Amino acid sequence: MTTPAVIELVEHAPAVSRPLPDPVGRALAATRIIDAAPDPYAPGKWVLRAGSKVGAVTLDVPGGGPVTLRIIPKVPIARLFFLLGYSRDPRGWRDGQVEVAEHRDLQPALAYAVERQVDRALRQGPLQGYRAVEDTSIVVRGRIREAEQIRRRFGARLPVEIAYDEFTTDIAENRILGAAVDRLLRLPGVPRDVRRRLLHQRVRLAGITPLVRGQALPTWRPTRLNSRYHHALHLARVVLEDSSAEHAAGGLRIDGFLFNMNKLFEDFVTVALREAYRGTDRSCRLQDSHHLDEAFAIRLKPDFVLYGPERIPQAVVDAKYKAEKPDGYPDADLYQMLAYCTALGLPEGHLVYAKGNAPHTAHRVRHAGIVIHQHALDLDQAPAELLGEVRSLAYRIAADLRI
Template sequence: MQPVDGVIRLTETGRGSSCRVDLSADQARLLHESRVVDVTGGPKSWLIKSRSVVGVARVGDLEVWITPKISISRLLFLVGYSSNPDVWREGEIGLDEAAGLVPTVAQLFARQVETAIAPGLLRGYRTEHQSSYVMRGRLNVARQVTHHHGRVVPFEVEHDDYTPNIVENRFLLATIDRLLRLPGIGVARFALEEQRSAMGSLVDPWAGSLIPRWQPTRLNNRYHSALRLAEVIWRASSPEYGPGSVQVSGFFFTMWKVFEDFITIALGERLLTATRIGHVDFQYHCKLDDEDEVNLYPDLVWWSNGKVSAVVDAKYKVEHKRDRNGLLFQILSYCVALDTKAGHLVYARSDQPSSRFTVKHAGIELHLHSVDLATSSLDDLRRQLDFLADKVSGNQR
């Protein structure tokens, strides 16, 4: 079959996770090299299968829409929690998710921006620099000397303006522009265009490619939710080279990265809170061999009493027994390199009980733990993480 209007629709898992479509050789090559999806077959009919990317990705002249297996509110919670565990609450979203990931996020952002700016645009002091024949504010001696080489006029002056053209408003406006460039944002487009019109005459959008730094304060409290969601949108929509070597743009999350970040941050937080001793290292760099040739980077290392007590690695998918065996060898290498007797592999699955393997002649225990991200309540997800923290810390055998 042909992609409808250049769009290939998939689900992350299940029956809709693959489809057969007619593509040109160039289209198939670009999709394959992007690594957003798996591409096999040819020379005309190709089997397209989802990997671990969800959202909307533009690859060449095609769009790939991949629906996540977990709810959109849960996905945004996982992404947001990794950035700031103290402020993200799943229940705040409260939207109909049937429209899909991009329309839901756009609608949520439009609502949060409306809440933020309804009392009026936030204002603040911003230092302005300009050349002027009238002395206004302070003379910038350094700029005067370097720009005018001893001439008296014009003056290089700077002054503080109380203006809405501050980083918070500029960031929100730039995020609105990003969303308006995305395909399929649905009914949120009208609200975003109105907000763009209201802000555009007073605010210059943030022009940088990096997320701007803003400081949460009492004064900008009503902006906090919108700004934090703006950060999520920028991370998901920045034009970039995706998992492969082909430039990919759109709005998408790489689920293995979302899962890895969430598990390490949430587990590290619980280990420190529950035990109040020791410390954690993320992506800890160590060497496997005495010659220092083989580099290892376990996701989380738990230190207690001055030595490594446990090592943890998070993997989003463990689909086959051969995958499990390879990952167990990887955890074993971490344990050997760090001289610890406990290794833990954590993966996303709902139907797999925890298991333990004792390595012959070594006394090393390798633990497998599954975490159900799609569980019906956040309380249950928290209980799973508390149980996992007890296992890693040694409080529960």
């Protein structure tokens, strides 16, 4: 078995020039995971730059062999998992809840965290519940599906089309956990000891109907009965939803796991702000749809809109985790926020960035009187301090509220 070549980049770091075979360079460019282009000053080299996606993927490049691409996040792994866990379940989150042990890379840390949560969920044995079953039988059980009996059997008495509720472990919660374990077992880079424990969890979930790849995940509702599963299910859905990279770009096979830091930061900021306003007479809407023009042709979807008691917009916020210009914030974000404030009839708007090279600042727009604030959150601090900073931001946005 050929050992994959490893390319390691840092999220949003300056571009680097690396010697690469042309098939590998073209494959990296085709994935659109990173920016890749031939180096105009050095034949045989490619200029590579990572954006906001972090994680690791393995590419099987025709003519170039297997290549592993690792993109290291700037924030510590433990902090990344806090952002993820809080945005998924803010009221159920507790500091230190998701362990990442000594792992410093995202993929091993994710596999370890999921395995630990699944182990806690299954410690008392797999959860059982009722599952609706439709079947054909010679014995009547439950109720007869009369319409199906007539359509399929044309009046014959046997066999019988029946429907019943079965008490079983083959329920949505266990199927989601089993699918996440299977997905992690297929990923490269999972440490041997973690892989062994994942195989043990797979044995615990034996007999569960596997999920069909590409289909929507089964739905489940948090209840008192499945409370021990909640945290494991939140992490399992991360593994199974849009954070995974398991597809083919053209004829290229890609297998691995990626996080989009833009989306992760946006989710955390909007959920944390919503929690900060909980218990007040305001309501919050995430990704609420509005229009810029009177003909309703230009659609706007700000990340966060704060409404007053009569559902009148009172504040608008957009979260922006991305590289800044060397001398400050990107101007395009200001134009976008100006459009939000104009459409919503607001005198002020707020842009929230991950802390970089610019402090809080405000711009008053000429001839409009609209003030656009730019705030920076420092992600490199303990969770309690970070949430306190978000609450302070929420107070600044709506200073008349007692938060």
